[in-house]
């Protein structure tokens with residue numbers, strides 16, 4: 288296996304030497320094919336991809352912007368690829384937001400992302416404080432170590448398929464009026480028979496948000512398979528997540544973000560994450576906005592579930608639609624073909 292390094296040439300005035308050094312170490316001994324301009328982003332299907340972004344202190348890279356434009360325009364550009372990202376900044380801001388934006392664009396162009404696909408170097412590298420302490424090394428050593436591990440993951444990972452995978456569907460909507468639920472019902476009928484499907488509703492009052500316990504307390508409860516609050520999360524949701532091969536998050540756009548109930552679910556997943564990683568579980572999503580902003584909600588799901596909580600992000604993980612009044616989503620032009628494509632993608636990802 289080899290790695291294709293997509294490494295936009297840095298803007299003039301920002302040399303990006305720190306990232307160059309990290310890449311030299313992480314990729315030493317591997318076969319590497321390097322792409323430096325948007326024009327060269329062709330013929331890369333079925334590759335293992337590492338996107339390395341030198342951002343300077345403004346969060347803007349002109350060549351990266353040209354690459355984003357191509358990824359967004361050409362939804363087949365990276366079909367069959369699996370990837371990860373290294374984002375290096377000169378300041379403390381913009382690394383994470385640029386990474387999430389790039390991750391969604393890669394994914395919508397057909398690239399899967401391994402769980403925890405981001406190695407992020409902020410200007411000070413303060414984000415490596417915990418890893419450096421655990422390794423007994425410097426911040427820079429922790430950065431290099433993380434980049435090498437990511438390159439290993441990107442080069443070697445393959446998602447395990449099953450004869451009859453288990454899908455856990457999480458929602459917080461009313462069945463009677465929700466466009467998001469209507470779309471899920473349309474997808475579900477195409478999955479039944481080949482997957483086991485378990486739906487859980489996280490409506491108001493069933494789930495308290497994370498209380499932000501001290502790390503050791505969270506670890507203590509997590510190791511016993513629970514959380515300080517207990518309740519539906521501990522009794523029903525944690526066991527269902529453990530058993531699932533994939534999660535489908537049903538995400539109406541609430542104020543250009545995931546709803547509070549789904550956010551509480553993700554926050555409360557932290558206790559389970561202390562005890563286990565989710566690299567071998569996939570996350571899919573249906574995102575519906577009344578007016579606009581579906582990409583922001585999808586990006587939030589990528590950042591929280593894939594970049595943070597380590598779920599595998601299958602290619603084109605989200606069906607993103609715009610519909611407001613009840614019934615409108617299932618009447619959108621072309622929706623049946625998109626539902627068909629979404630369901631087929633789930634089956635292709637999960638089933639033997």
Ligand SMILES: Cc1cc2nc3c(=O)[nH]c(=O)nc-3n(C[C@H](O)[C@H](O)[C@H](O)COP(=O)(O)O)c2cc1C
Pocket residue numbers: 460464465466467468539540541542543544575576577578579580610611612
């Ligand atoms: C609290 C709340 C906030 C919302 N915020 C937005 C928004 O910021 N942008 C938007 O396009 N639609 C917004 N909507 C509309 C929903 O996204 C829209 O109704 C869509 O159909 C998905 O919701 P549904 O599955 O309940 O139908 C909001 C709806 C609610 C109830």
